[in-house]
Amino acid sequence: MGVMKRVSTIFRAKANKALDKYEDPRETLDYSYTTQLELLQKVRRGVADVATSRKRVELQMNQVQQQQDKLDRQARDALAAGREDLAREALTRKASVQGQLTDLQNQYASLQGEEEKLTAASQRLQAKVDAFRVKKETIKATYTAAEATTRINEVFTGISEEMSDVGLAIQRAEDKTAQMQARAGAIDELMASGALNDALGGTPTDDIQAELDRMGASSSVDNELAKMKAELAGGSAPKQIAGGGQVSDAVPGGTASYPAEQPQSGDGQ
Amino acid sequence: MIVRIMGEGQLRLDDSAIDELNHLDAALEAAVERHDQDAFEPALHALLEKARSLGESLPQDAIEPSDLILPREGATIEEVHELLADGGLIPG
Numbered sequence: 588m589g590v591m592k593r594v595s596t597i598f599r600a601k602a603n604k605a606l607d608k609y610e611d612p613r614e615t616l617d618y619s620y621t622t623q624l625e626l627l628q629k630v631r632r633g634v635a636d637v638a639t640s641r642k643r644v645e646l647q648m649n650q651v652q653q654q655q656d657k658l659d660r661q662a663r664d665a666l667a668a669g670r671e672d673l674a675r676e677a678l679t680r681k682a683s684v685q686g687q688l689t690d691l692q693n694q695y696a697s698l699q700g701e702e703e704k705l706t707a708a709s710q711r712l713q714a715k716v717d718a719f720r721v722k723k724e725t726i727k728a729t730y731t732a733a734e735a736t737t738r739i740n741e742v743f744t745g746i747s748e749e750m751s752d753v754g755l756a757i758q759r760a761e762d763k764t765a766q767m768q769a770r771a772g773a774i775d776e777l778m779a780s781g782a783l784n785d786a787l788g789g790t791p792t793d794d795i796q797a798e799l800d801r802m803g804a805s806s807s808v809d810n811e812l813a814k815m816k817a818e819l820a821g822g823s824a825p826k827q828i829a830g831g832g833q834v835s836d837a838v839p840g841g842t843a844s845y846p847a848e849q850p851q852s853g854d855g856q
Numbered sequence: 857m858i859v860r861i862m863g864e865g866q867l868r869l870d871d872s873a874i875d876e877l878n879h880l881d882a883a884l885e886a887a888v889e890r891h892d893q894d895a896f897e898p899a900l901h902a903l904l905e906k907a908r909s910l911g912e913s914l915p916q917d918a919i920e921p922s923d924l925i926l927p928r929e930g931a932t933i934e935e936v937h938e939l940l941a942d943g944g945l946i947p948g
Binding site for chain 1: 860878936
């Protein structure tokens with residue numbers, strides 16, 4: 588006997604066993620209907636859970652994408668500043684972030700597929716449960732024990748086959764969601780602890796950015812120094828050095844005001 | 857003849873389709889027995905494709921037991937083993 592026949596035989600045996608539990612077949616119908624409604628709730632919850640999981644992966648994809656854009660920007664800045672070594676480092680990290688992103692994209696696609704399948708299963712089950720309710724009442728209304736058994740058997744076996752199928756689909760989706768959530772949780776934790784930020788070149792301890800900042804800072808210090816030197820060479824008093832703490836604020840267009848301030852300086856008296 | 861593809865729904869097929877399906881099912885069963893994953897995947901896919909091409913979807917509100925039940929697309933050998941061992945089914 589082939590796979591197809593063996594599976595259907597097992598499904599039928601399962602249904603028959605459930606049918607045998609009740610003396611009056613009408614009880615079987617009512618009991619089954621209750622179970623169907625529960626399963627319907629479960630499959631809807633399943634759809635919602637998968638959707639939540641998918642949204643979470645989407646959020647992480649956005650975060651990782653931002654990291655990637657940032658590394659790209661840093662590589663450009665570094666290159667513009669003539670630091671090819673830094674640009675290379677940034678691009679190397681960008682490549683490793685790309686791996687993360689690809690992984691997340693695969694997870695996303697897989698969850699999306701699961702969500703679609705479960706949504707379709709939920710609609711099929713809903714249609715069948717509605718049809719079952721009508722059939723159940725018809726059978727009960729015209730009940731004669733002799734002929735009811737066959738009809739009930741047919742309808743019960745049909746619906747329980749559907750329920751087994753949907754039940755397995757929910758189980759699979761739950762397993763997948765649990766796996767994804769565990770992975771997403773691990774990434775969230777890493778991000779919160781800063782460990783992944785480090786590896787990905789993120790904000791708090793980003794050494795590439797630090798070096799670029801240092802370079803930026805040193806060039807503005809150079810500019811200030813040059814300006815000061817020019818002022819000193821122009822014959823101004825050395826007292827300006829006393830205002831060193833505010834140099835960076837005072838510099839833009841500040842040169843002209845220095846001579847006016849000199850008389851107020853304590854050093855002059 | 858009514859055939860269920862797990863995870864997809866039911867199809868109505870002409871009784872004459874059984875020979876073609878049985879032929880493909882034999883290959884699938886052999887792969888399952890040998891635990892041969894490389895043969896299993898294409899065998900399952902071929903069987904499902906054949907059933908889909910020969911069958912017509914049953915209405916969603918139809919409640920009928922299936923004569924044949926096919927594993928879902930993308931199922932693993934382990935899953936099929938479980939189905940056959942009756943390990944994976946919830947009671948109806």
